[in-house]
Amino acid sequence: xxxxxxxxxxxxxxxxxxxxxxxxxxxxxxxxxxxxxxxxxxxxxxxxxxxxxxxxxxxxxxxxxxxxx
Numbered sequence: 900x901x902x903x904x905x906x907x908x909x910x911x912x913x914x915x916x917x918x919x920x921x922x923x924x925x926x927x928x929x930x931x932x933x934x935x936x937x938x939x940x941x942x943x944x945x946x947x948x949x950x951x952x953x954x955x956x957x958x959x960x961x962x963x964x965x966x967x968x
Contacts, residue, residue, distance in 0.1 A: 900957065902942055907963040910944070910955055918963045919944035922952065 902908060906921045922943040929936025942960065945952040 900960075900962075901940075902957075902960065902962075908942075908944060908960045909963045911959050911961055917946050917948060918965075919946045919952075925954065 902921045902924070904921055904923060908919055908921055909916045910919065922945050925941040925943065927939040927941075929938060940957040941954050942957065943952060944955050944960070
């Protein structure tokens with residue numbers, strides 16, 4: 900699943916499911932010695948309710964069901 904800047908997302912996993920805002924997308928290409936490898940995609944996500952941001956991989960995010968911030 901791909902997200903755009905400004906999308907409201909929630910982090911999947913342990914802990915509270917806080918709503919964050921996607922700031923930008925980070926794409927890391929596969930290394931030169933593994934041309935058939937996959938591009939790694941992460942997002943910089945801001946969590947305004949707790950005043951922090953973090954880098955989260957794409958598989959750990961989902962669209963926020965009730966995006967109230």
